[in-house]
Amino acid sequence: MRIGSKFLTREIKSFGSKLGLAQVGVAPPDLSLWGERFRHWLDQGFEGEMRYMARDASRRTDPRAVFPEVRSVVVVSMNYYPGDRYRGCLQDPAAGYVANYALHEDYHPLIESKLTQLLQHIRSLTDDKVQGKIYVDTGPVLEKAFAVMAGMGWMGRHSLLISQDAGSWLLLGVLLLDVELDFDEPVRDQCGDCTRCIESCPTQAILSPYVVDARRCISYLLGELKGAIPVEMRPRIGNRVFGCDDCQWACPYNKGAVVSTEASFSPKKELTFPSLIVLMGMREEDFKGLFYNNPVMRVKRNRFLRNVAVALGNSGDQRAVPALEKRLSDPDPMVREHVEWAINRLAESPPLEKGEGGI
Numbered sequence: 420m421r422i423g424s425k426f427l428t429r430e431i432k433s434f435g436s437k438l439g440l441a442q443v444g445v446a447p448p449d450l451s452l453w454g455e456r457f458r459h460w461l462d463q464g465f466e467g468e469m470r471y472m473a474r475d476a477s478r479r480t481d482p483r484a485v486f487p488e489v490r491s492v493v494v495v496s497m498n499y500y501p502g503d504r505y506r507g508c509l510q511d512p513a514a515g516y517v518a519n520y521a522l523h524e525d526y527h528p529l530i531e532s533k534l535t536q537l538l539q540h541i542r543s544l545t546d547d548k549v550q551g552k553i554y555v556d557t558g559p560v561l562e563k564a565f566a567v568m569a570g571m572g573w574m575g576r577h578s579l580l581i582s583q584d585a586g587s588w589l590l591l592g593v594l595l596l597d598v599e600l601d602f603d604e605p606v607r608d609q610c611g612d613c614t615r616c617i618e619s620c621p622t623q624a625i626l627s628p629y630v631v632d633a634r635r636c637i638s639y640l641l642g643e644l645k646g647a648i649p650v651e652m653r654p655r656i657g658n659r660v661f662g663c664d665d666c667q668w669a670c671p672y673n674k675g676a677v678v679s680t681e682a683s684f685s686p687k688k689e690l691t692f693p694s695l696i697v698l699m700g701m702r703e704e705d706f707k708g709l710f711y712n713n714p715v716m717r718v719k720r721n722r723f724l725r726n727v728a729v730a731l732g733n734s735g736d737q738r739a740v741p742a743l744e745k746r747l748s749d750p751d752p753m754v755r756e757h758v759e760w761a762i763n764r765l766a767e768s769p770p771l772e773k774g775e776g777g778i
């Protein structure tokens with residue numbers, strides 16, 4: 420069966436919208452300009468411990484190296500915005516802030532399954548002739564660059580994709596196809612002279628527009644870094660225990676964001692305003708129960724307790740001391756070191772004002 424590229428592109432977009440995807444765009448498999456920028460980023464060591472980024476740089480900068488037959492790149496996005504109710508958690512020193520993308524089920528299998536259905540649909544329309552490869556986050560693919568080339572928005576100064584209509588609370592997935600489709604046109608950068616994301620970053624991780632030094636980004640410190648969190652960074656982490664959304668909360672394009680209707684993205688109650696003292700007391704089985712099929716599971720119990728200890732140290736809440744002292748005998752030396760730091764910091768903190776940090 421022969422099928423025109425225009426017809427197939429239209430079918431892909433309409434099936435994508437039936438699957439509940441927020442956007443479906445199509446880009447050519449050519450990253451030349453972005454590849455150069457990516458290498459420049461690596462040259463400065465901004466990837467920190469994420470050494471795989473440098474190791475597979477030649478694949479990351481050329482989709483033909485991962486799929487030699489690739490002719491088109493389909494990029495999809497899903498809206499995960501939970502509304503601004505949970506933002507208040509950042510103001511509650513007794514609670515741990517979990518970033519919006521981790522308040523619910525892990526997005527990787529969900530987007531992968533939608534892309535699998537999309538690929539099956541494409542194959543059914545083409546007598547199984549089309550082959551494809553699916554990537555969601557963990558593959559050697561510059562997803563944001565492809566999304567920009569696919570006209571789904573522009574790269575904001577925080578380096579995330581911003582869509583004029585949908586804002587930036589979008590998660591991405593990519594489908595490489597060996598068939599030529601109709602490519603979308605990129606859209607104009609509409610950040611103007613706004614620098615709110617840069618100014619809002621608690622650790623000044625956005626060094627210049629579009630360039631994030633991952634080693635300073637709270638999301639990296641809490642989610643990627645395996646060892647101790649640098650002491651000078653700890654006070655700036657505030658009460659965040661996983662991920663950071665400040666650059667996105669600051670973005671004017673997120674003001675009109677619409678709450679996600681995807682059932683799998685509805686926030687888990689226990690993760691909105693979770694008590695830091697309760698989190699500090701978690702046993703291995705509690706951790707596994709709470710974070711089953713959740714992105715936090717990746718950091719395992721010890722790194723999560725490390726994060727919670729930092730947040731408690733920053734809380735000014737003396738009531739946390741007994742829970743921290745119990746953890747001084749944790750089998751993990753990294754956990755113990757962060758707990759000691761938290762106890763010492765609390766000893767130096769002024770007591771909370773009345774009404775602050777109610778547990």
Ligand code: B12
Nearest residue numbers: 456460518556562578579580590591629631636638662663
């Ligand atoms: C590594 C990684 C991280 C690292 C590094 C962050 C980063 N900015 O790259 C860390 C752990 C810090 C991180 C944090 C977050 N991440 Co992340 N992360 C990734 C991952 C796996 C790779 C990204 C990458 O290649 N980075 C390398 C750098 C060099 O690439 P880059 O930022 O795109 O850099 C470009 C710019 O510097 C640009 N550039 C340079 N000069 C110029 C000049 C001009 C004019 C222009 C236009 C561009 C430009 O070119 C570079 C090459 O593309 C992707 C998934 C994927 N496979 O793509 C998810 C991904 C980018 N992350 C995502 C998310 C949601 C987050 C967080 C919001 C999570 C959170 N709440 O904590 C934060 C956001 C922090 C931030 N402001 O970036 C989403 C972003 C969705 C979106 N709307 O864009 C992705 C796409 C995952 C997904 N599948 O949805 N992440």
